[in-house]
Amino acid sequence: MREHWCISEVEIFRDLTDKEMATIGSQAPARTVAAGQVVHAPTGTAQVLYIVKTGRLRFYRVTTDGRTVTTGVAGPGTVFGEMDLLGLRMGGTWAEAIEASLLCLMSRNDVRRLLLSDHRIATRITEQLGARVADLEERLTDVVSKNVNERVASSLRSLLATDQDRKPQPIKLTHEQLAQLVGTTRERATKALGELAELNLVRLRRGKVVVQDERGLAAYADGAYRASAEAR
């Protein structure tokens, strides 16, 4: 069990037997990263495959005027990196750790020897990318159809869905980080969160948001407030 700890309990390998995981896991080295550390930059496209074991990263892009837009949050099980054997690329996307994290690394050779043989792994990768596409589509739709308040609510809702453990799980993000996620400024995010707290949908703590009323939050995200306003 010590041999393949890097691989076990990771979604993408769920089809493999313990023996198969042991074979793969004994090969793959790990890497720890501190919060805020950049894991992948668009320059220098070395062929490396990363698998998130623990912690959380964010994917982001840099606008022409220097600001930063978060395009996704990656938790345990997420696979990313540059690996042409799998057809996997990062485009112009950066990756940095939100909190201290542990990553598994695989080289081109590792991938060739260990992953290419099994089409179930390719299926898992496709699933992940499909989920990212769906998430990005929803985010894009939100940006052009919802106001900032609703977008913040929507974002919190989908962040809750990600860690689908027990409910009173606080979302550990600062207003600044949330702002980058919904595509607005820190000040505006603060105001939005304030209004959500006013409605008892969330409670605010320094550096985190505790969702109080998940259903209410979802309703708010879908324009319940606006609906009641126009009914008036």
Added chain:
Amino acid sequence: MREHWCISEVEIFRDLTDKEMATIGSQAPARTVAAGQVVHAPTGTAQVLYIVKTGRLRFYRVTTDGRTVTTGVAGPGTVFGEMDLLGLRMGGTWAEAIEASLLCLMSRNDVRRLLLSDHRIATRITEQLGARVADLEERLTDVVSKNVNERVASSLRSLLATDQDRKPQPIKLTHEQLAQLVGTTRERATKALGELAELNLVRLRRGKVVVQDERGLAAYADGAYRASAEAR
């Protein structure tokens, strides 16, 4: 050559030999769709894989208030649909033909017998999804960092890159369609295109946009106008 016309010259199968393509192509039926016809709806998730042979489709979502946001444009070679064997899903996304198109269809059994064996096909699918992720990330970044004029320019630029044939290729989209692509109103898109035409970056024809100055358009999309304005 008649046997596998549905499959040949499609990017995703570029690794296959003629013989292999013949095997696959002889099985797959085709379907023609007229402009405006909906090909895939989120309801009724039958397991079907579509491969675009000719024509153009758009993927889109519907906002809670009924508007429609285009999340991507699919040309020849694009693979989409619901196919759990490949890990491929559409999420809440619709697909409709922009112009008359020809699609190849594959059932679950077709996929199992013909595609699963070859990991090169999985690689191509991953590449496509990766490209969609990159495109969506760029679009999302644009929406939160560029004004409408720049976004229209940016969109035209990336539409040009898609059909990378010879230059004087007109982009056949109405202002309305372009507006849905950049996430704005038809009126605003008209004004934006007017200003681009004013600068001789594009020429406007009914139902299409002809890019005159590709470099200038790219510069405009990256904020060249703003830069010169603040230098003033």
Added chain:
DNA sequence: AACGTTATGTGACCGCGGGTACCGAATGTG
């Protein structure tokens, strides 16, 4: 406990772009 750093709260100003209301032009259809 004093201090620096990071996170949060709040207000004033104002410009971009959505909403709305028309009008003219281009195209196709009988």
Added chain:
DNA sequence: CACATTCGGTACCCGCGGTCACATAACGTT
């Protein structure tokens, strides 16, 4: 050719949200 339909162009109003400018609070560090 007359007409309907779709597409394109323009102008006004005004509210959302970005920008700037501070103030306060929470937390870690020494």
